[in-house]
Amino acid sequence: MTAAKTKTAPAAKTPPAAKTPPATKSAAPVVPAVESLTLAKAINSGLRAAMAADPKVLMMGEDIGTLGGVFTVTDGLKAEFGDKRVLDTPLAESGIIGTAIGLAMRGYRPVCEIQFDGFIYPGFDQITSQLAKLTYRHEGSQSFPVVIRVPYGGHIGAVEHHQESPEAYFAHTAGLRVISPATPHDGYWMIQEAIASNDPVMFFEPKSRYWQRGDVDRGASGIELHRSRVIRTGTEVTVVGHGAMVSVLLQAAEIAAGEGTSLEVIDLRSLSPIDYEPILASVQKTGRLIVAQEAPGNVSVGSEIAATVAERAFYSLEAPVLRVSGFDTPFPPAKLEGAYLPDADRVLEAVDRSLAY
């Protein structure tokens, strides 16, 4: 088969909602049990639910209170819960993470917003040398249930430091959990599960998907936090990705189907730990695997999946595991991002190469 003839923008449609049982009326008396929400609104709704359920849950970050966050993800929370629980902090990422650590020692469950992906590095030391290691240093006597929300990734035409995908740095760090929702349903549930986790969680929000709608079932998440999920079944090539890449993979699968090729699509959901069982089961069926991500390919989450599948499913593979990723350059000026970010065509090009083996 060949790649699509024309370059295609990321699909505007949201992926299918999770297969979850319909909620009963009693599960959500105020709002409909199943509701169409944008990803931003779904995460907002999840944050509100977590704050209502546990008075120890705090929001911290820059512009998250009165403004409601530059992406409006914390919209309305300060008005509802007050400025002691929704903190417009000074503009200092290390300060935000470091004080969140102290608050966690005091029994709080802080949820920190890093305004944009590329602004996380001033807080990197507190995240990797302190937050990630403090449970270990304490030999378990103290837990650090801190969530760090990071709007990440490209497709929004923004200036430098506003479109990056830094998740590999954190997946590489023991002591952190790293997750990324692709759909409003997962956004609603995964943020609550992240807050409920007794470990530090890096929560990567695909900012290009913030305004896409999808059904959110408030009755049940339908899946455990660290599970990956087959979201489209197929037989010939397995494609895996997370966050915004998931919609690209679904788009590629749709195009491929039109050309007679069957792709199985897996939403990774969790980057640390990685849930390999659905990936291995899929590869045992298809014999081919493509890992796609916006992040640069060098020493990335995709690299790790490729290596692990080569180790654990070698005799099932009909072709090498291929990576489709951002290039090993800084994120380019916005007008070049279309050439940098993997789209359906880049995925399908890899599908062609895989099938050629």
Add this chain to the structure above:
Amino acid sequence: MSYTEATLQVLSPQGTLVENDATAPYLPWIAKLDDARLQDFYRQMVIIRRFDIEAGNLQRQGQLALWIPSLGQEGAQVGSGYAAKAQDHIFPAYREHVVGRIRGLDPMKIIEMLRGLSHGGWVPAETGNFHLYTLVIGSQSLHATGYAMGLQFDGVTATGDPETDAAVLVYYGDGATSQGDVSEAFVFAASYQTPQVFFLQNNHWAISVPVERQSRTPLYLRSTGFGIPSVQIDGNDVLASYATTAQALDDARSGRGPGFIEALTYRMGAHTSSDDPSKYRDAEELTFWSERDPIVRYEAFLRAKGEGDAFFADVATEAEDVAADMRVRTNGLGVPPASKMFTNVYTDAHAGVDAQAAWLSAYEASYDTADGDRA
């Protein structure tokens, strides 16, 4: 950089009380100390100095991977450590061994850490709220500030009862003042008016780099631009350390916001057992500070108050006993099982770590032979 006109001294190097306008607000704190507590100050300083020497010896004998001496800084540490109330929380750097001891930490936990058996591992709730050491310079300043914010949110400070209201005391050194985290901690502390005291031990050296490289102005001035009041003290004066810290903590716990103390002291020993200070500092400086030894002047003070030889002899004996006990216990320390490395990486179960722990266990078992030796 040494004493300035601003340096507060309550006890002169000769061991006499300094009574003037500057010390007047602090002398009532000293007057309230009973004889037993005055003895405690001396006892803790002497014991930790003996402990320190013993630990250094053990390092030289290969029993510790590293030792971090506190020689010369006992006055700054003992005074401030005793100023904290039971409900207060203390965030140390990594040299405040005696503060831990005052709060109820068995210093063997520090020995275990520096022998390579743990990364700390003591339980602050069981050690008088003396939190773990932090080796990344200055990082703990933000943890302390966050903790102090939590005290505010919990309503356990500034209630009007200084006997129960809580505050936070955080230690760091002159090198740390250059770290961004310490300035960010000032920003957050001032912004939220946290119940917190920043206690800077300016021991004049960040390993080999003199304090003049960190700051061109006296460090006690550092906080004022952030809106945090400060005082500079003779850090080798245990009474000044006690009184100023007690006052600042009471201000903090009473809702008057954070405070900052710069204690001018001197690291008489090396930075750590891996360091050789003879390569970068001269004998004159050492002599200057030796003449201002915190223990010598405090002993003179106690003797002038009437403390007799018996007390000093008893303390010397107790210090020898503590050191001997530490040596015995150090030599008896075992090595934890390899499985410890996988424990508490996370609080909740983690598939990846669990799988690697199982793998290592099976791998090690594969070497086992019938007689229990490795093949």
